[in-house]
Amino acid sequence: MKRNRRKGDVIELLRKENRPIMSIEICRRLGISRTELSDIMLELLKEGIVKRVFTKDYDFSFPFDTSSWILIK
Secondary structure: OHHHHHHHHHHHHHHHHOOOEEHHHHHHHHOOOHHHHHHHHHHHHHOOOEEEEOOOOOOOOOHHHHOEEEEOO
């Protein structure tokens, strides 16, 4: 139940911003751990709701933290 609420929070943030947002920024703004966000983003990716975007801020040393996400559905 908590996971579904968090998933909804992530979707709402991406919808509201309507631009690519880095994982670390999503964690900070929603107050969730990187591990929890990783699980949520994997689910949303599999469901075809989000896609990963590699912006100029992407750093191969910190792949998850610097990946950006956008809502596609």
